[in-house]
Each structure stands twice: as C-alpha cells, then as structure tokens.
Amino acid sequence: MGMFTRAGAMVGALGLVASLALTGCGTEQKKKAEFVGGTAPATSATPGATGEPGTPAAPSGPPLTVSPADGGKNRPVSSEIGAELPGGKVSSVTLTAADGDQVEGRLRADGSSWVPSKPLKFGTRYTATVTATGADGATSQGTSTFTTMAKPKSVISSGLYLFDDKTYGVAMPVVTEFHPGIPKKDRAAVQKRMFVQTDPPQPGAWHWVANGTQAYYRAPEYWKPGTTLTVRIALAGIPLSNGRYGNVDRSATAKIGQAFEMKVDNATKQMTVYEDGQVVRTLPVSLGKKKTPSSSGTMVVMEKKESTVFDTRDDPDPANRYVTDIDFAQRITWGGEYIHAAPWSVAQQGRVNVSHGCVNVSMANAKWLFGKTKVGDPITVKGTERKLAAGNGWTAWSLSWSEFVKGSAVPVPEAGEGSAF
Numbered sequence: 001m002g003m004f005t006r007a008g009a010m011v012g013a014l015g016l017v018a019s020l021a022l023t024g025c026g027t028e029q030k031k032k033a034e035f036v037g038g039t040a041p042a043t044s045a046t047p048g049a050t051g052e053p054g055t056p057a058a059p060s061g062p063p064l065t066v067s068p069a070d071g072g073k074n075r076p077v078s079s080e081i082g083a084e085l086p087g088g089k090v091s092s093v094t095l096t097a098a099d100g101d102q103v104e105g106r107l108r109a110d111g112s113s114w115v116p117s118k119p120l121k122f123g124t125r126y127t128a129t130v131t132a133t134g135a136d137g138a139t140s141q142g143t144s145t146f147t148t149m150a151k152p153k154s155v156i157s158s159g160l161y162l163f164d165d166k167t168y169g170v171a172m173p174v175v176t177e178f179h180p181g182i183p184k185k186d187r188a189a190v191q192k193r194m195f196v197q198t199d200p201p202q203p204g205a206w207h208w209v210a211n212g213t214q215a216y217y218r219a220p221e222y223w224k225p226g227t228t229l230t231v232r233i234a235l236a237g238i239p240l241s242n243g244r245y246g247n248v249d250r251s252a253t254a255k256i257g258q259a260f261e262m263k264v265d266n267a268t269k270q271m272t273v274y275e276d277g278q279v280v281r282t283l284p285v286s287l288g289k290k291k292t293p294s295s296s297g298t299m300v301v302m303e304k305k306e307s308t309v310f311d312t313r314d315d316p317d318p319a320n321r322y323v324t325d326i327d328f329a330q331r332i333t334w335g336g337e338y339i340h341a342a343p344w345s346v347a348q349q350g351r352v353n354v355s356h357g358c359v360n361v362s363m364a365n366a367k368w369l370f371g372k373t374k375v376g377d378p379i380t381v382k383g384t385e386r387k388l389a390a391g392n393g394w395t396a397w398s399l400s401w402s403e404f405v406k407g408s409a410v411p412v413p414e415a416g417e418g419s420a421f
Helices: 184-191 365-371 402-408
Strands: 063-067 083-085 089-097 104-108 112-118 125-133 139-147 156-162 172-181 194-199 205-208 214-218 228-234 249-256 262-265 272-276 280-285 295-300 303-310 325-333 340-341 359-361 378-382
Touching: 063 139, 083 280, 089 104, 089 112, 156 249, 172 228, 184 205, 184 280, 194 214, 205 303, 205 402, 228 359, 272 365, 325 365, 359 365
Parallel strands: 262 378, 340 359
Antiparallel strands: 063 083, 089 125, 104 112, 125 139, 156 172, 172 214, 194 228, 205 214, 228 249, 262 272, 272 280, 295 378, 303 325, 325 340
C-alpha cells in the first residue's frame, strides 16, 4: 500500500483538540488538526512591573508620551505598552485595570515595548505608568489611561501543533495555522506576536507558506536533545487589514527528546536509522511506484496510529481505490504518505517500488520503528521521481536555512533570531 490522504476540514472551534485525520492512500484532501489553546503562563515578576524591585529614582528627563495614547479608546486587547523617546528604551511598566487588578508582563529585549503576559480584557479601562531610559542615561516617566475595544465579531481561527508536557523529535517545528490565511501585509505584525523561547538558547526564524495559512519556526540545525520549547502565539485581539481580529492566545511548553533520524535512499531501497548520530539499524523498504512516487525531501513524523484503516474510495483513479487495515502507521505528509507495515510487499522490499507513495516496511520492522519514533522525528527520502511540495506536511526542513529565512515577514540575522524577551 501507499499513500493515505489528508482528510476532514477545519471546522468548528479550532481551540478544541481534534486528531489528525486518516482517510487513505490517494489524492490530496483537507485535514483535521491538533490544536492547543490557552494563555501564556504568568511570569514570576512583580505584577505589572519589570526590573529590580524597589523604589525607582525620580525621573531626570522630560515627560514621556506613552502608547497607547492617553485618553485612547477602542484599543486592541493585544496592545503593548511603549513610549516615545528617541534613542531610549522602556525600562519598567506598571499596568493597572480600573478594578485595581495589576497586569503581569515582560519587556522586549530591545526595550521597544512591554508585552502583557495575557490578552487585556475587552471594554476595560487601563492605566499605564512607563519609565524609559534615554541614550544619555536620563530617565523619563509618563502615564496613559486608555480603554480597550469591545469583543470583535469577525475573527480568524488559529491553531498550534504543540502540546504541553509532550516530548517531540529534534526536527519538530513550531507550527501555527490560520483560517483564513494571514494577508501578506499583516504577516510582520502577526509574526512579532509569535514568541518562541528555547532552553538552552538556540537561534531560529519563522517561515510563512505562500497562502499565509501556516508558519513554521525552526533553528538553523535540528534542536539539541533535551531542549525546552516555550511558545506563545499571542494573537488575541490583534487587528488585521481584512477587518478580522485574532481569536485567542495559544501557548505550550514542550521538550525535545533523543535524536532519532531515518534516511531512505531510493537507489538502494534501504532505510538507515540513526540514534544520537550513530547507525543502529538498516531496513529494506519499498517506496512509491513510478505512477505514484514517494516524495523526496526531509519530512517529519506528524502523527502515529498503531492501527487504522486506509480508505481511498474517493480517489479519482479507480485503480487507487481500496479499504485496507494498516498497522504501525506514521504520517509524514498531508498528501497521504506514511511509514507503515506492509506484509504484502515484503518480497519487494529492498528490491522494487510497489506502493502508492508510502514507505513500506515489514511488520516486524514497522513495529520496531513505531516503538522508537516520536512526533517530530525527521525522515529524509532521496532519489525518487517527485520533490516534496512546500506545505505538504511540516516541510520546514525541506529548504536550506538561507532559503528558509526568505519566508520570514521580518528581516532575519544570518545566524537567526534570539528570544524577543
């Protein structure tokens, strides 16, 4: 067997968790997806403030003009707190709601603004007190009272393919999804609200797919094993040019596990398996036949099903229609390519390609692989008749680093960006 198509539509409340759907080997269809919701965890800082505790020195510079502006109304709940001080940086902020509740937040590393740790409330009055330090070392202070907008009626739906407290493979990109897609002119503003922190620190960058429905974040190389990823997609209330607003903030903290990598060479029809960079096993495979070739490129495991059913009865080609029980299925593209057990093709494995695009292995080898892999583990296939299409799966690694950063909506340093905080 071979390809198993993307299935289901992005419907309903995307904040709910839905499984990645399985429908069969064949043509491209839409997918259901995994989403995780919620707001970013509170910081350990004093509520509403940054910097060292204690009474600040009296301001020695001119008064600040704070943003949002004093008296402002209908401000987005995604508003950050900043100030106008040429050559200066914001050094501390206190933000208090009309009911006296103080808001926690964090300063951007460049001192350009202060980011609340969760969306502001709709239709609420806030008072911000901002201290900034000029290039000459003088401090200035200013205050602004503003009111946030009412809850908007037109929103975009968004998703984050990452779950709290889960362990992923070294090639796991941070994947965000938007429906409808983000217009090109809005992507820079949205990207600046998508925060990724790594421990230990590793540089990274975002890359948008052409239609703006997905963005991937990765490092120049695979993540270091043991890395902690802390992600906040802070889009609640962010205004877009199409009259829509971001629907919710989404966040997750996850770990990167042991390095595990699969490399498949069509010339030899063998899969070489690596753990921590060392070869641990070589497995014979059968890839897609010429009519339905496997994709060449670097993919990642997106979903694992110990047992499932491939149902391709909606394929436009009658020759590709079937219903078959499948064991140890690991999805690697939305178009329907999987690694899976194929006991019917054992005689061809290592010799000739007979699948509909999938990576066929024996039952024993499929079970062994299934017990080893994690979502986010990379598999690289080379030498087939078809190149992996951008966006057909989590294709963040199908591009070189220099090509990948061209998909960012903001300029990226050659070595990648650090944390915004």
